[in-house]
Amino acid sequence: MAKQPRSTSQQRQAGLIAAAASLFAAKGFNGTTTKEIAKAAGVSEALVFKHFPTKRALYGAILAEKVTVDELLGAVEESAKKRDDRRVFTLIAGFRIRPGVDSTLLRLLLFSALEGHELSEMFFGKHHRVLYDHLATYIKNRIGEGGFRDVDPLLAARAFIGMVVHHRLLHEIFAVPMHRSHEETVDTYVDLFLTGLTKTPTRRRTR
Amino acid sequence: MAKQPRSTSQQRQAGLIAAAASLFAAKGFNGTTTKEIAKAAGVSEALVFKHFPTKRALYGAILAEKVTVDELLGAVEESAKKRDDRRVFTLIAGFRIRPGVDSTLLRLLLFSALEGHELSEMFFGKHHRVLYDHLATYIKNRIGEGGFRDVDPLLAARAFIGMVVHHRLLHEIFAVPMHRSHEETVDTYVDLFLTGLTKTPTRRRTR
């Protein structure tokens, strides 16, 4: 038996969070035991409690740690400045609908909201609310410029995100098979939405 | 102490299913104990197991029993025959987005899919797949008649349902407040979608 080198506290903590996040995403908070988490992280159960005082605290650490959508917002901002509507919406949809996308965060988000975790709202805010608000602001500006027709910007933003999120729900949660490629799907959603929103319909694709 | 009249087996069973459905919807399968279910139904825990061999069987009975969307489909069919596009989509959206709508079924659906219950797929099929297929068929027909432009009917159907389902997710699961009335919201979604889909834009409302 080769003797294992010890991990630093930070490494262990990161490993525990990764192992736990995957399990919580798969089976929810109540469906995951601390024993399983320890086993998945390759340590004893006691060590889990050396790093996190309670199971709930570990869950909270996961929700608090996970990355935001800043990366996406940066790319969107660039196209937004150029008023390239199609690219703005294609970027947003393509960020969520693409091959090999990880469903862990979506599952964690849904589980935390359904199970009523106290940090769920914060988690939702960091991952989604910023995106709605960003998009709604863009739509509002475009309406002011006369590029989009006059609709409630927040409802319009949610309508578009709704198409995308719903698509992910169907494929990642309900295992509905995709019958079109990722690109075709994104294009169709963007096309449908922009045609409904723009004043001078863009009808670029009629497939 | 007034002596309680006994319930028939069917009454008890229905009462247990109602009590359990509410609890499972609120806290998920793993988050609900058989003790709680018994208490909510006003019986002893032992009686629960007289009616359902296991907790999971009770859960299954709930998913198998809950009503379908037949009611909605009937109303839709009527307007579909008249080719009243706006009414068809308004009916569908308004059926889900209305005051006092019950979130129990939506929560059960999400929980069962996330927790991977074997009957989840059947539950999903009875509540949603039929609706997609119905709507997709209608869209396909309208495309054939030249009323709608040429898009993938299934993707278009999902795009619309996506707006609606997403709206429910936000308000019923993530507790996002509504900033418009139910009617305004439905009208906006229908308007956005139909404008994107019809060949001769209907632009009836520009608010």
Added chain:
DNA sequence: TTACGGTGAGTAATTACTTACTTACCGCTC
């Protein structure tokens, strides 16, 4: 030596589910 990463072996509480038992009700005979 000492501080810290790490663990085996607990514990009290809770869990899904059982068992052995009591009570109410319904149809039957008288």
Added chain:
DNA sequence: GAGCGGTAAGTAAGTAATTACTCACCGTAA
């Protein structure tokens, strides 16, 4: 109607397993 017996509704009090969490202790690197 009174009495009776069978059956099904209903329960108190378990049980074995699992749960989140603890504690006393080990081993190794600085």
